[in-house]
Amino acid sequence: MNLLVKGITIADPNSEFNQKTWDVRIEQGKITAIEKSLSPAKSEEVYEANGAILSPGFFDLNCMIGDPGLETKEDIQTGTAAAKAGGFTGLAVLPTTKPVVQSKGEVEYILNRAKNNLVDVFPIGAISHDLEGKELAELFDMKNAGAVAFSDGSKAIQDDGFVSRALQYCLGFGGLLMLYPENKSIAGKAQINESKNNVLLGMKGIPALAEEMQISRDIFLATYHDAPIHISNISTAGAVALIKKAKRDGVKITCDVAAHQLVFTEELLNDFDSNYKVKPPLRSKADNKALIAGLKDGTIDAVSSQHRPHEIEFKDVEFEIASYGIIALQTVLPLLLQAGLDANLIAEKLAINPRKILNLPTSTIKKGEIANFVIYNPAKKWEYNVSNNASKSKNSPLLGKTLTGKVELVYNNNQFQKYEQ
The missing domain is CATH 2.30.40.10 (Urease, subunit C, domain 1)
Structure with a gap:
């Protein structure tokens, strides 16, 4: 046209x-x-x-679309419509569907469903069978079928040896692991950030330590295998410092941050609005500043939407039983502008680098x-x-704003x- x-x-x-x-x-x-x-x-x-x-068309590294099996949350048609409205011309979609995207059949299904769309859709395959962190999924077959990377979504893999074997296996065919950073034994069942605020709200808190210990483990494993690794959705100042040092040391590590982590803070939870319930949890203003600084100095490679659609019955409930996540594809750009990113930095972190991380062609004007x-x-x-x-979903605290x-x-x-x- x-x-x-x-x-x-x-x-x-x-x-x-x-x-x-x-x-x-x-x-x-x-x-x-x-x-x-x-x-x-x-x-x-x-x-x-x-x-x-x-600007070059935006590309999202961390998007959930419910197709196959969870289309009541989001399907490919509505997901790509939201992506277009947010400026995205490419999406890497997570395997957190039902069934899980863990073999070439599911990868091929997504690619066929997304044909002839303005928005390019790229499947991310599961690292582990049924996202359980115990048995490797069919990584090589999925890669050959068109999977661009491997992730267990927002499920952090706790077994160190399993991650080590997965990294080693991926070296043989150029696969990339995208890992969510949370040490579950430290985080426990807590749902919000550990700070004075969680005490005021009478809820257990997730310390930054839970994220940072997991990132430290992943850095050690990536160093040991001399393998590339991507850390998804970092949220703490300590995480930025760890990754910055790892990059200086020559570790093949990249990372992204969700746009809302640059602007939203834990104080927004004071009214127990479940639309602000995300994973990792909203942190402090100091963490916001460190994350923005990390984007500007090159420590953080990309910004993601962390789009997580849910039906109303999963969000319009008490905070403690509500599901994690917000719909975000249409609001990434306004949040980045609110955070003070200029047009060049937005192009780099939201269009150019995401494609580089996945070894996809980058578009140039x-x-x-x-x-x-x-x-x-x-x-x-x-x-x-x-x-x-x-x-298809409405779980955003920004609706009506x-x-x-x-x-x-x-x-x-x-x-x-x-x-x-």
Whole structure:
């Protein structure tokens, strides 16, 4: 589909046009011209930027879609619709479905279901059979079928020897383990951050130690095997320090942080709103600052949505029995802008690095490239509400709130979707 974008500011650290305002022409799915001024041609749609930014299409490393088996939470159609509305042109979807994605059959099912979509969908296979941390899933077969990495979702694998064997096995075919960091013997059954706040609320707390001990173990194992490893959804200042040192020491480690961990803090739990119940738990303002600093200095490689859709009966209940997680694909961009990230850093952490981590092609804004981009207005205010929520679920504390930073157009696979400017 042909499109002319007029007067757009480009945010792409890999492009010679970075931070410049140009006209961009897209024909039949390719960028065919980037010039100071282009005249509209017949049969092409014209988009006037009006202060908007053009960035490579966002990519999410940590997204739950319930298909197969849990489609009442989210299916591929609604999940990709929410992704588009949030500026994402690529999703890596977790294996936490029913059945679990643990063999080539489930991988092929997801790839077939997601064909011909504007949003590219990439399956992540399970590390362990039924996510139990005891028996290796069919990693090699899943890799050959199209799995881009392996994860047990938000289930932390406690058996050190099992993780060691999985790392060693993956070395043989270039597999990547994405590990959730929580030492269960330290965390116990607690559900919120350990601090003065958990005492005030009368609830047991999960200490930062539980996350940091697990990351330390994973660093030791990655070092021992000289194997790459990815840590998903870090949340503490101590985690940032550990990974920063590991990178200096030459460990092949990458990590991501969920967007809400940059802005939300544990004080939001004072009203026991279960929509703020996430895993890892919301931490302190000091942790927020350390995580943002980690993004800026390169310690944290990427930002993820940690999209976790749930039916109302799993969230509209007492805090202690509510499920973990929020829907997040449509609100990542506003949270990153609220956290103070500039357009280049957003492009790096939300579009370029996620694809690099998974060894996928990265899109660049230049002539001759396949068009894969998002256009967003960083100053545009909009209300996130039930009518524009594209997810099948509604478990977000931001529903009904006015947000700043609006996605206006996404383009990928020779398709584009416009939203209200």
